[in-house]
Amino acid sequence: xxxxxxxxxxxxxxxxxxxxxxxxxxxxxxxxxxxxxxxxxxxxxxxxxxxxxxxxxxxxxxxxxxxxxxxxxxxxxxxxxxxxxxxxxxxxxxxxxxxxxxxxxxxxxxxxxxxxxxxxxxxxxxxxxxxxxxxxxxxxxxxxxxxxxxxxxxxxxxxxxxxxxxxxxxxxxxxxxxxxxxxxxxxxxxxxxxxxxxxxxxxxxxxxxxxxxxxxxxxxxxxxxxxxxxxxxxxxxxxxxxxxxxxxxxxxxxxxxxxxxxxxxxxxxxxxxxxxxxxxxxxxxxxxxxxxxxxxxxxxxxxxxxxxxxxxxxxxxxxxxxxxxxxxxxxxxxxxxxxxxxxxxxxxxxxxxxxxxxxxxxxxxxxxxxxx
Amino acid sequence: xxxxxxxxxxxxxxxxxxxxxxxxxxxxxxxxxxxxxxxxxxxxxxxxxxxxxxxxxxxxxxxxxxxxxxxxxxxxxxxxxxxxxxxxxxxxxxxxxxxxxxxxxxxxxxxxxxxxxxxxxxxxxxxxxxxxxxxxxxxxxxxxxxxxxxxxxxxxxxxxxxxxxxxxxxxxxxxxxxxxxxxxxxxxxxxxxxxxxxxxxxxxxxxxxxxxxxxxxxxxxxxxxxxxxxxxxxxxxxxxxxxxxxxxxxxxxxxxxxxxxxxxxxxxxxxxxxxxxxxxxxxxxxxxxxxxxxxxxxxxxxxxxxxxxxxxxxxxxxxxxxxxxxxxxxxxxxxxxxxxxxxxxxxxxxxxxxxxxxxxxxxxxxxxxxxx
Numbered sequence: 001x002x003x004x005x006x007x008x009x010x011x012x013x014x015x016x017x018x019x020x021x022x023x024x025x026x027x028x029x030x031x032x033x034x035x036x037x038x039x040x041x042x043x044x045x046x047x048x049x050x051x052x053x054x055x056x057x058x059x060x061x062x063x064x065x066x067x068x069x070x071x072x073x074x075x076x077x078x079x080x081x082x083x084x085x086x087x088x089x090x091x092x093x094x095x096x097x098x099x100x101x102x103x104x105x106x107x108x109x110x111x112x113x114x115x116x117x118x119x120x121x122x123x124x125x126x127x128x129x130x131x132x133x134x135x136x137x138x139x140x141x142x143x144x145x146x147x148x149x150x151x152x153x154x155x156x157x158x159x160x161x162x163x164x165x166x167x168x169x170x171x172x173x174x175x176x177x178x179x180x181x182x183x184x185x186x187x188x189x190x191x192x193x194x195x196x197x198x199x200x201x202x203x204x205x206x207x208x209x210x211x212x213x214x215x216x217x218x219x220x221x222x223x224x225x226x227x228x229x230x231x232x233x234x235x236x237x238x239x240x241x242x243x244x245x246x247x248x249x250x251x252x253x254x255x256x257x258x259x260x261x262x263x264x265x266x267x268x269x270x271x272x273x274x275x276x277x278x279x280x281x282x283x284x285x286x287x288x289x290x291x292x293x294x295x296x297x298x299x300x301x302x303x304x305x306x307x308x309x310x311x312x313x314x315x316x317x318x319x320x321x322x323x324x325x326x327x328x329x330x331x332x333x334x335x336x337x338x339x340x341x342x343x344x345x346x347x348x349x350x351x352x353x354x355x356x357x358x359x360x361x362x363x364x365x366x367x368x369x370x371x372x
Numbered sequence: 373x374x375x376x377x378x379x380x381x382x383x384x385x386x387x388x389x390x391x392x393x394x395x396x397x398x399x400x401x402x403x404x405x406x407x408x409x410x411x412x413x414x415x416x417x418x419x420x421x422x423x424x425x426x427x428x429x430x431x432x433x434x435x436x437x438x439x440x441x442x443x444x445x446x447x448x449x450x451x452x453x454x455x456x457x458x459x460x461x462x463x464x465x466x467x468x469x470x471x472x473x474x475x476x477x478x479x480x481x482x483x484x485x486x487x488x489x490x491x492x493x494x495x496x497x498x499x500x501x502x503x504x505x506x507x508x509x510x511x512x513x514x515x516x517x518x519x520x521x522x523x524x525x526x527x528x529x530x531x532x533x534x535x536x537x538x539x540x541x542x543x544x545x546x547x548x549x550x551x552x553x554x555x556x557x558x559x560x561x562x563x564x565x566x567x568x569x570x571x572x573x574x575x576x577x578x579x580x581x582x583x584x585x586x587x588x589x590x591x592x593x594x595x596x597x598x599x600x601x602x603x604x605x606x607x608x609x610x611x612x613x614x615x616x617x618x619x620x621x622x623x624x625x626x627x628x629x630x631x632x633x634x635x636x637x638x639x640x641x642x643x644x645x646x647x648x649x650x651x652x653x654x655x656x657x658x659x660x661x662x663x664x665x666x667x668x669x670x671x672x673x674x675x676x677x678x679x680x681x682x683x684x685x686x687x688x689x690x691x692x693x694x695x696x697x698x699x700x701x702x703x704x705x706x707x708x709x710x711x712x713x714x715x716x717x718x719x720x721x722x723x724x725x726x727x728x729x730x731x732x733x734x735x736x737x738x739x740x741x742x743x744x
Contacts, residue, residue, distance in 0.1 A: 192695040193565045197676045231687060236694050304569045315603060316724065317689035322608050323564040352688065 004140055008082035008090050012074035014067055014133070015084045016091070019124060022208035022245035023063050024083065024091055025142040026260070029158035031242070033263045038065035040134030041100040048103075048110040051252065058259065058298045060252035061111055065094065066102050066128035075099055075133065083137070085144040097135035102128065111249050114281050120211045121247040121278075142243075152207060152221060157240040162202070163265030165238065171199035175268040175304060176261040178275070180206045180214055180246060182223040182362060184354045186309040187272075188231060189318035194270055194304050195236055202238050202266055203228070209245040211278070217241075219365045226357050250274070250282035251290035255299065258291070262301045271303045311352035340366070376512055380454035380462050384446035386439055386505070387456045388463065391496060394580035394617035395435050396455065396463055397514040398632070401530035403614070405635045410437035412506030413472040420475075420482040423624065430631065430670045432624040433483055437466065438474050438500035447471055447505065455509070457516040469507035474500065484621050486653050492583045493619040493650070514615075524579060524593060529612040534574070535637030537610065543571035547640040547676060548633040550647070552578045552586055552618060554595040554734060556726045558681040559644075560603065561690035566642055566676050567608055574610050574638055575600070581617040583650070589613075591737045598729050622646070622654035623662035627671065630663070634673045643675045683724035712738070 016024060026032045034057060039047065042054035044062045051060045065083075067075070075081055075096050083092045104125055109115050112122050157165065166174055175194035179187065183203070195201040203224055207217040224239055244260065247253050253276035258269045275287035288305040296302075307320035310331040315324045319331070332352040334342075339349050343366040348359040388396060398404045406429060411419065414426035416434045423432045437455075439447070447453055447468050455464045476497055481487050484494050529537065538546055547566035551559065555575070567573040575596055579589040596611055616632065619625050625648035630641045647659035660677040668674075679692035682703040687696045691703070704724040706714075711721050715738040720731040 189689075190568075192691075193568045195695050196562075196565045196678060196692060197569065231696065233694060233697055306568055311688070316683070317561075319564075320568060322605060323567050324603065325605055 001140060004093055004138060005090065007080070008093055008140075011080050011082040011093065012071070013082050013084055014065070014071055014075075014094075015086055016065075017128070018086070018209045019245040020065060020083075021085055021091070021144075022243055024137065024139070025208075025243045027063065027137060028092070028139040028142050029243075031159050031244070031260050031263050032063060033159070035059075035063055037094060037136035038132070038134055039063055040098045041132075044100075044103070044132065044134070045106065048106045051255070058255070058294060060255040060259075061247060061249055062107060064102070064107075064128075065133040066125075067131050067133055068129035069131070071129065072099060072131040081133070087144045089143075089145045090140055091142060091144075092137045092139040094133065094137045095135040096133055098133070100132055100134065102130050102132045104128075104130075111247070111252055112281070113250065113252075116281070119248065119278065119281055121249050124247075152217070152241045155221070155239055155241045156243070159263045159265065162238075162240060166200070166265050169200060169235075169238075173198040173267045174200050174202055174265065175270060176202040176204050176264065176266040177270045178204055178206060178242070178257045178261070180210055180220075182215060182220055182354075182358060183227050184349075184358065185311060185318060185352065188227065188355070189309045190270055190272065190304075190306045191232075193306070194268060198268055200236050200238065201232075202240065202261075202264070204240060204242050204261065204264070204266075206244055206246060207241040208243045211246065211248070215362075215365075219361065222361045222365075223358050226361050227355055230357050231355060246276070248276060248278035248281075250277040251286040254287035254303075255290055255294075258299055258301045258303060262299070266301060268302045268304050270306060272306050273308055343367075373512060376465055376510060377462065379452070380465055380512075383452050383454040383465065384443070385454050385456055386437070386443055386466075387458055388437075389500075390458070390581045391617040392437060393457055393463070393514075393516075394615055395437075396509065396511070397580075397615045399435065399509060400464070400511040400514050401615075403531050403616070403632050403635050404435060405531070407431075407435055409466060409508035410504070410506055411435055412470040413504075416472075416475070416504065416506070417478065420478045423627070430627070430666060432627040432631075433619060433621060434479060436474070436479075436500075437505040438497075439503050439505055440501035441503070443501065444471060444503040453505070459516045461515075461517045462512055463514060463516075464509045464511040466505065466509045467507040468505055470505070472504055472506065474502050474504045476500075476502075483619070483624055484653070485623070488653070491620065491650065491653055493621050496619075524589070524613045527593070527612045528615070531635045531637065534610075534612060538572070538637050541572060541607075541610075545570040545639045546572050546574055546637065547642060548574040548576050548636065548638040549642045550576055550578060550614070550629045550633070552582055552592070554587060554592055554726075554730060555599050556721075556730065557683060557690060557724065560599065560727070561681045562642055562644065562676075562678045563604075565678070566640060570640055572608050572610065573604075574612065574633075574636070576612060576614050576633065576636070578616055578618060579613040580615045583618065583620070587734075587737075591733065594733045594737075595730050598733050599727055602729050603727060618648070620648060620650035620653075622649040623658040626659035626675075627662060627666075630671055630673045630675060634671070638673060640674045640676050642678060644678050645680055715739075 046052050046054045047059050047062045053059045175198040177191050261269050271288050273284045291303045309318045309320045310333050312319040312330050314330050343362045346367050418424050418426045419434045425431045547570040549563050633641050643660050645656045663675045681690050681692045682705050684691040684702050686702050715734045
């Protein structure tokens with residue numbers, strides 16, 4: 001470590017974006033395995049064109065280190081560079097194996113299936129530098145000095161420790177639920193259906209960079225711990241965080257999310273409607289259907305494809321369009337806008353939509369300050 | 373057919389027991405594939421000892437044609453025999469390849485894991501003849517002349533037609549629910565969890581021979597069609613019957629039930645607690661754990677292992693011990709005895725236990741005559 005630090009002081013510096021810092025952590029902890037660094041040109045092209053690394057392994061989204069002309073001018077292939085957090089913390093050193101043009105015209109339409117600047121993932125790539133640096137990384141730390149380094153520390157379990165935890169619990173089949181929202185009853189229902197057919201459930205919220213308007217990760221974590229305390233079975237539930245950044249790439253990101261969970265030791269992965277989507281860029285079932293494009297062994301994890309769910313008065317419980325007929329006025333559904341309005345006024349949504357304990361966490365946040 | 377009938381008239385006759393007639397139908401329709409007849413000695417021994425046919429294929433319960441000394445005296449290896457229903461209908465001709473001693477001392481403890489005469493499956497084997505006849509069968513009909521030949525005809529779909537039906541519906545993943553009881557809310561819940569993660573659900577009641585005390589198949593069919601009409605989604609649900617006889621062999625019968633469903637084109641099979649068990653002969657999870665003794669490809673169908681479920685007032689829905697904490701007085705549970713008492717008095721159990729429409733079917737049966 002000391003030697004790396006010493007070496008870094010004489011190297012050209014690259015300050016990472018928030019997305020790149022998330023990616024660095026994901027690589028460092030093994031969550032992006034088999035990647036051991038930022039991708040080179042052959043992998044970049046294989047990923048964009050065929051959703052595969054150059055060696056044929058399925059990988060749907062390029063994990064890139066983009067730099068601008070100015071930084072690029074300080075680098076040379078075969079040398080190294082020091083990677084810094086925006087707060088100045090030295091995070092890692094990269095072996096600069098390749099420097100190549102950032103082919104955004106290849107990446108954007110393939111990965112996002114749109115070139116619309118209004119798409120937050122597209123916009124993020126558009127704003128990135130025009131050069132990509134590929135090579136393995138040597139990590140010193142993934143914890144920045146001046147940020148809440150202890151953020152969710154107790155829940156920040158890397159893949160190897162997560163797998164060990166599953167083993168110590170005697171779980172062979174584990175369903176993972178990816179989320180970047182509070183868990184209301186609809187998602188609680190999906191989680192519980194999955195738990196019924198598995199040994200255990202991993203609630204695995206994404207706490208890396210999300211878009212403005214998403215509920216902050218710390219508020220969501222309060223929601224998760226609250227609903228687990230009151231409505232889940234401790235011995236069957238594990239809550240840990242996943243430090244990736246969102247791309248909002250819909251189907252391709254659903255595959256990425258599944259591959260990540262395989263690294264965490266999960267066997268089943270919950271894929272809802274419009275998983276990892278944003279706006280109207282993706283068809284309702286695109287993120288479920290994409291799994292059918294692969295052989296089961298290619299992904300190595302079983303997708304659990306769910307419909308939307310809602311409480312039915314006649315059925316006295318949660319239902320989906322697959323499990324209960326549609327009856328006039330029977331199901332309790334609230335729009336996101338309506339829920340936000342209620343919370344901002346300090347009102348709980350109906351218990352059939354949101355657990356009151358969770359509603360109270362959100363009301364506290366929504367009424368105590370201007371929500372981010 | 374005419375030639376077979378002609379031939380049969382000159383052959384020694386074997387009148388089948390109800391269980392044997394069920395087995396004959398299962399063989400005839402392909403539900404017992406790869407069996408094409410009653411098992412010979414090598415298969416019998418492999419099944420009893422290792423749950424495998426002589427060629428290594430998994431098969432957990434011997435499908436035997438037992439005859440007594442008197443009938444045995446009329447048969448000879450290398451000849452044929454005519455198989456009759458108890459009402460006199462000629463059902464099939466068997467090529468008598470083997471006649472061998474019925475090794476009940478091998479069959480009973482291995483298949484049933486008990487030798488207790490009070491076990492209905494054990495008792496059935498004990499009462500059978502001391503000789504077994506092995507060989508392929510040539511079927512004329514599986515419909516007896518003097519019995520309700522049209523019993524459940526519209527729901528009596530053989531495996532090949534069932535598979536074709538799934539294909540025409542576009543279902544790739546299908547969960548099957550085996551039952552010999554009315555569907556109350558607990559089992560409805562298992563069915564619906566399974567449906568959420570599959571394309572469709574096959575409700576597949578066993579209508580072959582069951583033990584005294586079980587609710588008659590025609591009453592159960594009324595319960596099934598009623599609950600499907602009011603609480604299931606037509607496009608996701610298929611109700612057909614499975615004409616096998618019960619053995620009450622618990623774990624081994626669970627494997628048999630799964631193999632049968634694979635023949636019907638099913639991908640997932642619901643295995644509850646004490647599946648196919650009776651009394652206290654089997655451990656709660658024996659019928660689930662037995663699947664772990666095989667490689668996944670050996671069975672070729674995914675077991676969905678469920679816990680008991682009940683309605684929780686606090687959760688506002690169905691839960692199991694895996695998905696909701698146990699709270700004092702929270703769950704609505706009624707014993708079988710209590711339910712029978714209520715029905716006999718014309719009272720509906722609570723809607724959280726049994727759908728009122730189903731309760732009414734059972735009340736009508738329980739109050740209109742002495743239940744069988």
